[in-house]
Amino acid sequence: MLELYQFELSQFSEKVRFILDYKGLEYKKIEVTPGIGQLEVFKVSGQRQVPVLKDGDTYIADSTEIALYLDSKYPEKPLIPSDGITRGQCLLIEEWADQSLGLNGRKAFMGALNHYPNFRTSFLPKNTPDIFKTFVSAFPSEVFNAIGIGLTLGTDILKVGEKTLKRDLEALTLILKNQPYLVGDKPTLADFTVAALTTIIKFPPVAYFDIPIDIEGKGIPGIADNSDYFTFFEWRDRLYADFRQPVDKSSSNFGGSSQDNKPTSIEID
Known part of the structure; x- marks a missing residue:
């Protein structure tokens, strides 16, 4: 069976x-622990970044190379x-899409968290104590400028990313x-790339991510709810409904299931 090393x-x-x-x-999803788990991925594939696909004894890194393979x-x-x-x-x-939607989508997402x-608090689990929600809500916004992007980015750069994303x-x-x-007249790699890279801008209304947080339908204020992009998100969600398999959270990895298509973790002792 194919194995996907992933976040x-x-x-x-x-x-x-x-x-x-x-x-x-x-395929089987293998959730990689940021940091130490990436060292394990490097040991088997020579690549620290995910995704990495394993097919028998063959390892393929990079989403485009995986698609071509x-x-x-x-x-x-x-x-x-x-x-x-x-x-x-x-x-x-x-x-x-990889270069523009991928990077600018993350910038806009971090800008929204900022x-x-x-x-911010909408991405916390439902059972999160109110005192912790208050802490997260009041957390200094500057901290969010660079989280998840891998670069030291200021507010101005995040705003430029959002502006480019809107275009x-x-x-x-x-x-x-x-x-x-x-x-x-048929779906291609272009469609799947654009659809996947816009998920953090506005998550589809159905659960496709196996995480213990309800993120369905949530999106960046001012973009996800902008009627100018209604046609695009309607198309994106229809593509998901036609070709992507939803997650059954009642039997997901976080609910105790060990099904092969649910993420397991990888770490180094």
């Missing part, structure tokens, strides 16, 4: 999970068109007003 809330891990579901491939090894339901023009468009959009205390969403909305997919 459950990673946009790029979600991109690979979406592709695996679309192709109907069974899966399309070559498991060609049924291809991700990349064979026609020259649409193939080029697909690969170009995928690369753009600016909206209620947005990206406007462009995607215009493209999708009169066609079912970004490229051609």
Whole structure:
């Protein structure tokens, strides 16, 4: 069985999970502990970052390389068109999405955590004590400027990221007003990449992430609830409904299940 070394809330891990579901491939999720778990991933793959896919004795790092590998090894339901023009468009959009939506989506997300205390507390488990919610709500906003981005970013850079993200969403909305997919009449790698990388901007209304927090339908204020992007998010959620397998939280890993498609953890003793 395929094994996916991942972070459950990673946009790029979600991109690979979406592709695996679309192709109907069974896989086991292995949740990597940030820091020490990444050293274990490095030992087996030579790569500290996730996602990393294991197929037998073969390890493939990077979400794009994983997609290309899966399309070559498991060609049924291809991700990349064979026609020259649409193939080029697909690969170009995928690369753009990785670079622009991936980074600017995280900047906008961190900016929202920075600016909206209620947005921060909405990502806490339901049984979180009120005193801890108050502490998180009052936490100094400067701390959130760089968390999860891997760079030291100031408020101005986060604002630029949000502005760029809005332009990206406007462009995607215009493209999708009169066609079912970004490229051609079938879903491609471009669609799954864009869909996965926009989850933290506005999470789909159905549970697709195996975490002990209800994040369904939550999104960045001012973007997720902006009617200008309604067409885009409606398209994105329809793509999820058609091709992504939802999580049954009642039997999830956090509920005590040991099913293979639920994340297990990896650490170093």
